Amino acid sequence: MNRHPIVLAAIILTLFAVAGSGLVAFTYTQTADRIERNEREAVLRQLHALVPADSIDNDILTDTVTISAPELMGGEKTLVYLGRKGGQPVAAVFTPVVPNGYGGPIKLLVAVRTDGTLGGVRVISHHETPGLGDKVEERKSDWVYGFNGKSLQDPPLEKWKVKRDGGYFDQFTGATITPRSIVKAVKNTLIWYRDHGRSLFQAESGKGKGKEA
Amino acid sequence: MSNESYGRLIKDGLWSNNQALVALLGLCPLLAVTNSAVNGIGLGLATAAVLTLSNATVSLIRNWVRPEVRLPVFVIVIASFVTAVELSMNAWFHELYKILGIFIPLIVTNCAIIGRAEAFASKNTLGRSIVDGLAMGIGFTLVLATLGSLRELVGQGTLFDQADLMFGPAAAGLTMSVGAGYKGMLLAILPPGAFLGLGFLIALKNVIDQRQAAAAEKAPATEATAQPSAG
Numbered sequence: 030m031n032r033h034p035i036v037l038a039a040i041i042l043t044l045f046a047v048a049g050s051g052l053v054a055f056t057y058t059q060t061a062d063r064i065e066r067n068e069r070e071a072v073l074r075q076l077h078a079l080v081p082a083d084s085i086d087n088d089i090l091t092d093t094v095t096i097s098a099p100e101l102m103g104g105e106k107t108l109v110y111l112g113r114k115g116g117q118p119v120a121a122v123f124t125p126v127v128p129n130g131y132g133g134p135i136k137l138l139v140a141v142r143t144d145g146t147l148g149g150v151r152v153i154s155h156h157e158t159p160g161l162g163d164k165v166e167e168r169k170s171d172w173v174y175g176f177n178g179k180s181l182q183d184p185p186l187e188k189w190k191v192k193r194d195g196g197y198f199d200q201f202t203g204a205t206i207t208p209r210s211i212v213k214a215v216k217n218t219l220i221w222y223r224d225h226g227r228s229l230f231q232a233e234s235g236k237g238k239g240k241e242a
Numbered sequence: 243m244s245n246e247s248y249g250r251l252i253k254d255g256l257w258s259n260n261q262a263l264v265a266l267l268g269l270c271p272l273l274a275v276t277n278s279a280v281n282g283i284g285l286g287l288a289t290a291a292v293l294t295l296s297n298a299t300v301s302l303i304r305n306w307v308r309p310e311v312r313l314p315v316f317v318i319v320i321a322s323f324v325t326a327v328e329l330s331m332n333a334w335f336h337e338l339y340k341i342l343g344i345f346i347p348l349i350v351t352n353c354a355i356i357g358r359a360e361a362f363a364s365k366n367t368l369g370r371s372i373v374d375g376l377a378m379g380i381g382f383t384l385v386l387a388t389l390g391s392l393r394e395l396v397g398q399g400t401l402f403d404q405a406d407l408m409f410g411p412a413a414a415g416l417t418m419s420v421g422a423g424y425k426g427m428l429l430a431i432l433p434p435g436a437f438l439g440l441g442f443l444i445a446l447k448n449v450i451d452q453r454q455a456a457a458a459e460k461a462p463a464t465e466a467t468a469q470p471s472a473g
């Protein structure tokens with residue numbers, strides 16, 4: 030039998046494509062559960078750093094609402110994790126995006142307690158200059174801890190700026206833009222919470238998956 | 243195949259035909275991730291794993307893949323292994339996976355891998371191809387680790403920072419620090435530092451090679467030392 034070479038070539042190529050897909054499919058089934066668990070745990074670890082695990086008793090990963098406040102939160106849609114204990118609101122964790130970082134968007138987690146004080150702020154991802162702007166990362170410096178317990182009254186609203194702009198918060202040597210934009214984003218989150226915070230927790234606990242506020 | 247030729251393969255991979263320092267292949271990931279020792283080792287090991295697996299597979303199939311489709315077949319083989327390695331890293335080294343990010347899938351485009359498949363594995367036996375893949379992979383990893391260590395040390399004043407991401411919590415103690423007062427030289431961490439560092443490493447290798455060649459010339463020469471580089 031003398032097949033046309035191109036047919037043979039196509040058959041060989043197909044066999045390898047099938048075998049390769051098989052290998053990938055097999056690896057995927059072996060790792061999918063673990064990857065999903067890793068991702069859940071990574072998010073949960075970050076949330077628990079801001080809202081301690083023993084202060085809430087709901088499943089904070091699924092008890093979420095989506096809000097739309099592009100002017101204050103950066104994105105079209107912003108996910109908010111809700112922490113409750115015994116059905117009572119404890120804290121809301123916002124996921125604002127800072128559009129105007131020095132190197133592009135900066136993703137934040139901002140936890141606001143029901144009394145309007147900050148449970149804490151974390152930078153989830155950023156593209157700031159290594160060694161300068163990246164001090165906003167928790168493991169590079171303790172700058173983000175400076176937000177802990179702060180609110181719109183402490184410091185007062187007009188002091189929600191970096192020191193160079195006459196405000197309360199530190200900037201870094203060689204990097205002002207990054208802290209400035211993060212301070213502004215945290216302030217905006219607090220403002221949103223002051224104006225609309227009460228609407229967040231209205232839906233019943235545990236049934237809030239994907240609802241809109 | 244004699245032991246001597248295996249020794250030759252190992253020496254080629256680690257030194258005389260080192261993919262990063264001599265062949266200058268795979269520079270994009272090499273320059274991009276070597277801002278710390280752990281990142282360098284992580285990507286280096288992933289690359290070495292893919293290189294060894296793809297060399298072994300290509301060698302096994304070398305006799306019945308038609309020449310006109312051999313490159314697409316190699317690419318399929320490499321891409322499959324890279325995806326498998328990527329998923330595995332995501333499952334077992336999740337934090338490191340997040341740091342290395344896009345550079346793991348980009349191992350597919352590392353020319354060192356398809357280079358070895360085409361230039362070596364498609365013409366050699368399984369055993370020799372595996373040894374070649376291991377040697378080339380480890381040689382590449384060593385360069386990444388050295389460059390990563392240098393840049394981390396100069397730029398940040400630490401060594402093996404975040405070692406726990408790769409070797410588990412017990413390795414957190416591996417992290418060394420120059421001292422709290424050291425502010426770090428930013429240049430080393432930034433992209434230009436990668437080019438400078440690689441340049442110094444290549445220069446260093448060439449100096450060592452020249453010294454050896456000079457010494458060999460003085461002594462009654464027994465073996466040629468110069469090795470031409472592969473594309």
